[in-house]
Amino acid sequence: MVKEIERAGIAVVHICTVTPISLTVGANRIVPAVAIPHPLGNPKLSEKEEFSLRKKLVEKALSALATPVSEQTVFED
């Protein structure tokens, strides 16, 4: 899906936990997520902490969109 959206000329960032799959399907901007059943959250945290974790991940995804890349890139910490 990521690839087809990018093919249409839209910049896309893939937030996912299993980054090797994302690399296989051809995503170019990849942001590793927290866990498979809760990629953008952590049920062990308080609601407030969890929101701030999620916001940080989304901000990282946005900064990936703002970063020029020439090949598949996993945006690690």
Next chain:
Amino acid sequence: MDEKRIVLYINQFFGQIGGEDMAHIEPQSHDKPIGPGVGLSNLLPKNCTIVGTIICGDSYFNENLEEASATVGKMIKDFNPDLVIAGPAFNAGRYGMACGTVGKIAHDMGIPAVSGMYIENPGVESYRQYLYIVETTNSAAGMRTALPAIAKLAGKVVNGEPMGTPTEEGYLSRGIRKNVFAEKRGSDRAVDMLLKKLAGEEFETEYPIPLFDRVEPAAAIPELSKVTVALVTSGGIVPKGNPDRIEASSASHYGKYSIEGLEGLTSEGFQTAHGGYDPVYANEAPNRVMPVDALRALEKEGKIGKLFPYFYATVGNGTSVANAVKFATEIAHELVNEGVQAVILTST
């Protein structure tokens, strides 16, 4: 023939421990055949014994790749096997990645490995060079045909019998080139092939052209504060009750849902329709998969221009590549027409 020792790797489901609620379990080792191993034991050549079964949760393996690999590697070593069988994983993505990794671990230890997967399983593309992967159907309904094929190939490999081409033996091409003596020279074979082609007859190429379908990365967005960002997910987030009845696996369609005026996704309004991961956390707080609350906050702060008032969702669980391509092409077409310049796609 010498006695041969075989170790089996399977996930929590085939290990009879549990479903998605048990996908987090760490590797465990048992000194007997379990699950598909019982059937395999009867199908393998007489000199082969399944001496152990290693079971690991699919989520644990994929979320903790390094630790899981180290532990499973040690467990394999302790059994001192002549061959490792992993799966079959059919079209289960996380399971296929785990089986592929196990194949690579065995390969690095000098032990051959055999698995079974559907051709679209991401484990095929990532690990095919490290192990023999028998082509299976896309669901476990194909177990009855998969096991005899795996047993036959495994027997050949472990007993060092000559291995034929992927087509002859029924495994997926490993991308390995092997020198063989042909009866006719290349120019003769090429002309034969051409004549068959001209006559409209079946012929088999000796070198299939590899298909590299890569898309160039889109240009970076200099000013996100001026663009509309849309959210798309393969994590199955849908309005409560799943009004479009998106399938829990092998999705045949996607949904488009309004988030206009919403500060975030609540458990009262939304849920997941995905059948391939433990739904508890997503149902409790759908923002954990579809981060509407965070995007809304960033919209208010002016970090993005606007959040597109709809999100798109499907279930990426055994969904065919052809369907995923179709969904995304339609979604992208619509987004381009709406002037959306950036997409955040989340996957579970």
